[in-house]
Amino acid sequence: MAIERKERHKIPEQAPEVRRSNFEEVCTGFDLETAKAEATRCLQCKNAPCRSGCPVAVRIPEFIKALAAGNVAEAGAIVKSTNSLPSVCGRVCPQESQCEKFCVRAKMEGPVAIGGLERFVGDYMLNEPTVQSKTKANKRVAVVGSGPAGLTCASELASYGAEVTVYEAFHKPGGVLVYGIPEFRLPKKLVQAEIDKLAEKGVKFELNCVIGKSITVEELLAENDAVFLGNGAGLPMFMGIPGENLNGVLSANEYLTRVNLMKAYDPESPTPVLRGKNVCVIGAGNVAMDAARTALRLGANVKIVYRRSRTEMPARAEEIHHAEQEGIEFELLTNPIQMTGQDGWVTGLTCVRMQLGEPDAGGRRRPIEVPNSQFSIACDTVIVALGTSPNPLARTFGVALNPKGTIVVDEDMMTDQAGVYAGGDAVTGAATVILAMGAGRKASKAIAARLGLTDGE
Numbered sequence: 026m027a028i029e030r031k032e033r034h035k036i037p038e039q040a041p042e043v044r045r046s047n048f049e050e051v052c053t054g055f056d057l058e059t060a061k062a063e064a065t066r067c068l069q070c071k072n073a074p075c076r077s078g079c080p081v082a083v084r085i086p087e088f089i090k091a092l093a094a095g096n097v098a099e100a101g102a103i104v105k106s107t108n109s110l111p112s113v114c115g116r117v118c119p120q121e122s123q124c125e126k127f128c129v130r131a132k133m134e135g136p137v138a139i140g141g142l143e144r145f146v147g148d149y150m151l152n153e154p155t156v157q158s159k160t161k162a163n164k165r166v167a168v169v170g171s172g173p174a175g176l177t178c179a180s181e182l183a184s185y186g187a188e189v190t191v192y193e194a195f196h197k198p199g200g201v202l203v204y205g206i207p208e209f210r211l212p213k214k215l216v217q218a219e220i221d222k223l224a225e226k227g228v229k230f231e232l233n234c235v236i237g238k239s240i241t242v243e244e245l246l247a248e249n250d251a252v253f254l255g256n257g258a259g260l261p262m263f264m265g266i267p268g269e270n271l272n273g274v275l276s277a278n279e280y281l282t283r284v285n286l287m288k289a290y291d292p293e294s295p296t297p298v299l300r301g302k303n304v305c306v307i308g309a310g311n312v313a314m315d316a317a318r319t320a321l322r323l324g325a326n327v328k329i330v331y332r333r334s335r336t337e338m339p340a341r342a343e344e345i346h347h348a349e350q351e352g353i354e355f356e357l358l359t360n361p362i363q364m365t366g367q368d369g370w371v372t373g374l375t376c377v378r379m380q381l382g383e384p385d386a387g388g389r390r391r392p393i394e395v396p397n398s399q400f401s402i403a404c405d406t407v408i409v410a411l412g413t414s415p416n417p418l419a420r421t422f423g424v425a426l427n428p429k430g431t432i433v434v435d436e437d438m439m440t441d442q443a444g445v446y447a448g449g450d451a452v453t454g455a456a457t458v459i460l461a462m463g464a465g466r467k468a469s470k471a472i473a474a475r476l477g478l479t480d481g482e
């Protein structure tokens with residue numbers, strides 16, 4: 026039988042000319058009626074191909090069915106059975122390359138808006154009573170890092186009945202969700218609401234605490250039955266070209282952390298961030314888009330400088346589209362070879378034009394320099410967004426590391442130290458929020474089994 030055509034409902038968003046000068050959320054989300062209408066587009070496929078694209082295997086058709094019937098709390102309970110942060114994932118997951126990519130409607134008039142529906146349900150659940158954990162089992166677990174891997178691990182272990190304490194180096198919990206992702210993509214009050222829910226479940230948070238310095242992993246292990254390391258990958262990479270140490274050159278990591286976490290956008294803050302007029306952002310991943318769109322909102326003209334073409338840009342299509350709509354310019358097939366300056370401050374980028382050659386080991390076409398193509402871009406700020414690697418602090422944990430500094434784990438996410446587990450970017454290198462959450466969930470299961478909390482599940 027032919028499938029009835031039903032157009033996808035567009036998630037409402039602020040107009041580009043309005044949002045480019047405010048930090049409020051770009052997408053404003055579905056209302057109940059539109060969410061229910063979108064939910065009716067789901068064909069309730071028996072084999073649910075969408076689910077195979079979700080790293081935490083959200084029971085997608087089931088929650089959408091409950092939502093279509095108007096049972097939002099039931100839909101929320103179904104989502105939360107495998108995903109502890111749905112309002113976050115509904116916003117920041119790259120759905121187009123995950124769940125929605127595999128939706129059978131994707132090849133027709135467009136996939137079911139799984140992310141938008143999950144966001145709606147997740148937001149609804151923030152106002153619902155917290156589901157209390159099992160009776161406490163007198164088992165203690167320390168979770169290092171309060172990003173997506175740590176929060177997920179903590180939430181799941183609390184549900185199993187463990188007493189969980191999360192240790193966070195910063196003064197606010199949330200990890201990359203608060204220091205990395207800007208307010209206009211993921212409002213901080215929402216992350217805090219998810220954390221409040223965890224606290225209601227009994228999870229404790231110790232802030233301003235650097236594990237490996239203030240307390241060692243051995244000390245943590247002496248006081249706990251297991252430890253989970255979810256310390257992320259916060260060490261920025263640079264190009265290694267002349268001029269990179271000029272004033273006005275920042276890593277995207279520093280720039281975003283200062284704006285997002287330290288209110289550095291406020292000139293009255295103790296550490297206001299530099300407000301460039303002409304900003305170049307080097308790189309084309311999600312972090313580059315976040316940095317560029319933040320600089321734009323702080324009043325700059327912004328150019329993204331990227332050595333490959335648009336096809337190879339690693340950022341989500343939606344983020345690139347939003348950046349373009351807001352007026353960010355793209356200098357593609359352009360590679361900076363030097364940062365020039367005056368009186369110690371950056372004044373420009375010297376670049377060469379590139380063309381694409383044969384695919385490299387990763388399958389992306391390799392950029393090759395065009396001879397005699399040197400040119401300059403004037404700027405007063407450069408933000409380098411070329412990715413991050415694990416912080417060298419991981420070396421103080423005493424667990425085995427790979428040559429690139431990521432933590433070695435077995436198939437149960439356990440390190441070479443019995444009872445010490447790890448997951449997220451600290452293990453994989455910089456990846457997505459949902460992959461980190463998947464790792465936190467996997468480790469929580471292994472920890473719960475080790476501590477005898479699973480009742481034979």
Ligand code: SF4
Nearest residue numbers: 079083114118123124
């Ligand atoms: Fe899709 Fe992410 Fe939700 Fe999974 S968690 S269903 S990938 S939006």
Ligand code: SF4
Nearest residue numbers: 067068070075128129
């Ligand atoms: Fe619904 Fe698409 Fe999943 Fe089928 S593949 S169950 S239509 S969301």
